[in-house]
Amino acid sequence: MLNFPRILTGEGVLLNAMTWLLQRISAALLLVVLGIHIWALYVFNTSEVISFSEARARLSSAPYVLLYVLLLFFGLFHAFNGVYTVMVDMGLKTRKTTIGILIILGTALFGIGVYSIIQFIM
Amino acid sequence: MSLQEINVKIFRYDPEADVEPRFDSFTVPVIKNMAILDVVMYVQNYVDKTLAFRCSCRIGMCGSCAMYINGRPRLACRTQVSSLGTPDITIMPLPNLPIIRDLATDMEPFFEKWKKIKPFYVGKSELKDPVAIRPDSGEREFIDQMLDCITCGCCYGACSMVATNEEYLGPAALNRAYTLIADKRDAIRVERLKAVGRSYGVWRCHDQFNCAEVCPKKLVPTKSIQQLKKRCVLQKFGVFK
Amino acid sequence: MPSREMVASQRYKTNSQVWNAVGMWAWMLHRATGIGLVLYLILHATLISTSLISGAQSFNATLTMLMTNPVLHYMELLLVGAVIYHGLNGVRLLLFDIGIGFSKQKEIFWAAMVLGAIMWISVVVVKLS
Incomplete structure (x- = not known):
């Protein structure tokens, strides 16, 4: 059993207020960042299928790299915090274990996302 | 007809x-x-x-x-x-x-949760009764509307978050908590705020407005709960005391 | 047979809510699209990264396979719809969080839906033309 500080157990007052606030902040950010992502894919995409060279051309500029790192981080946070909220709403009892699993899963997805970004840059 | x-x-x-x-x-x-x-x-x-x-x-x-x-x-x-x-x-x-x-x-679960937020006014000891709030100060404008609650339980029965999570305090208790927490003369506001800021408190509300939809007194508990969420966050940053 | 002395949570109760008000449906659809988008995000991140393991050729091959598939082509419209709905209803929720619109929540919802419908239909028109 993972042993998190009380702050992280979901019963702590701090975690609730902060994740709630972060969920709102990430939501507002995603409106912009995800908007740009979709816009870039469908409006600036010339051919029918997205190609590696096009993706690489986009990711050669630093703002786009920053955009995708932000998208990954806040997208994953928003998604997994959302999943956790759904579970608590349904009366989840094993909060610590669930938070542990979600953090591991989220970190893994962040890792493979960063890997993908690096593959485009290299 | x-x-x-x-x-x-x-x-x-x-x-x-x-x-x-x-x-x-x-x-x-x-x-x-x-x-x-x-x-x-x-x-x-x-x-x-x-x-x-x-x-x-x-x-x-x-x-x-x-x-x-x-x-x-x-x-x-x-x-x-x-x-x-x-x-x-x-x-x-x-x-x-x-x-x-x-x-x-049986209204017992409803009133058990009502008790959890300490539904009574506790005056600050340094204040001498009667403490006056000037009618034109605007401080009680929103509180006064929300005091109309008759604890009928309509909102509690309408809330789908209560239905899925039986620990959730529910709209009526949180609305009552707001009327006390927003009162500057109250001595245990922070304690109350900590009670409603737990995971079975305000964070289970997802703005469905079922409570406001059915309230026979036309209250909007969703708005009280939003005010509480805001104060919980402010309290974390040390702004709400 | 249940008795009055049983714990409240174990005694029989009904669980019907307010089915003929728009607020709860807005929330249920928000949940449904949210969960759908989480699943898509996981799939999306996994597919892109695994296709990149063996370089540009396999990435191009995977994307050609995915993006020329007629079934996925239409399913993408569902994805677009989910993003638009979750985003616009999310804006509505953010408005509540900053204290705006409690007395006009239904009007805000329908305004967002009209805007969303216009956006989605224009995407459909662009994609199918």
Whole structure:
């Protein structure tokens, strides 16, 4: 059993207020960042299928790299915090274990996302 | 629309005698200005004396007669038969609360949660009574509206977050907490705020407005809960004291 | 047989809510699209990264396979719809969080839906033309 500080157990007052606030902040950010992502894919995409060279051309500029790192981080946070909220709403009892699993899963997805970004840059 | 008769389907269940709940159908003659409370009283007086329901003041003050009438919780005494616009009426007990018998629900879980937020005013010791809040200060503008709650439990029965998470405090208790936390004379505001800031408190509200939809006093608990969320966050940053 | 002395949570209660009000449906659809988008995000991140393991050729091959598939082509419209709905209803929720619109929540919802419908239909028109 993972042993998190009380702050992280979901019963702590701090975690609730902060994740709630972060969920709102990430939501507002995603409106912009995800908007740009979709816009870039469908409006600036010339051919029918997205190609590696096009993706690489986009990711050669630093703002786009920053955009995708932000998208990954806040997208994953928003998604997994959302999943956790759904579970608590349904009366989840094993909060610590669930938070542990979600953090591991989220970190893994962040890792493979960063890997993908690096593959485009290299 | 003037109805002669209505067809009433009433939920019947005695936990100590029945295995399964059932619906009984009654035909009730309509009188002028008939409320749903008159309908169940007619059934009890003239058709089936064993029908159980709860009522007291009959004028929408006491909050005893909340029932689930044609798809939403309403006060039986304040719901006119003609306002439902149909001769077919289904009456069920308030959802999310254990049933004592037929239409009478046990309000204990509701009031247990009500107690959790310490629903009474605790004056700051340094303040000397009577503490005046000037009527033109605007401080009580929103609080005063929200004080109208009669604890009928309509919002509690309407809330789907209460339905899925039975620890959730529910709209009424949180609304009551807000009226006290927003009061600057209150001595235990921070303690109260910590109680509502736990995971079974304000964070379970997801702005569905079912509570506001059904409130017989036209309160908007969703707004009180939003104010509490804001104060919880501010308190974390040390802004709310 | 249940008795009055049983713990409240174990005693029989009904669980019907307010089905004929728009607020709860807005929330349910928000949940449904949210969960759908989480699943898509996981799939999306996994597919892109695994296709990149053996370089540009396999990435191009995977994307050609995915983006020329007629079934996925239409399913993408569902994805677009989910993003638009979750985003616009999310804006509505953010408005509540900053204290705006409590007395006009239904009007805000329908305004967002009209805007969303216009956006989605224009995407459909662009994609199918």
